[in-house]
Amino acid sequence: MLMKWEYERFASDKDALSIWKEWMSKRTTYTYDLAAEGTMYVVNHMKLHDHQVSFIFDFFDEYLNLLDHGEE
Structure with a gap:
């Protein structure tokens, strides 16, 4: 089960990525x-x-690093 701060993190990451x-x-x-x-x-x-x-x-540091290495 996710703790409140983990849920907030995942929710904000998902919203941020879609924006x-x-x-x-x-x-x-x-x-x-x-x-x-x-x-x-x-x-x-x-x-x-x-x-x-x-x-x-x-999150974006990791995401952009993956994009630099050809990941989607």
Whole structure:
């Protein structure tokens, strides 16, 4: 069973990823700079608690690292 903080983390990651993918789908090319800009867009447009912001940055660090290595 998930603890409250784990559930919040997974929920915020899922919401953040969907917002980020929507933002990136409006771009014609993919670059690491655009991906980072998209991450900031997500953080600025979600109502996050301070601890969730660090989770989002950690999540996108890992996600962008996987994209750099050809994962989807």
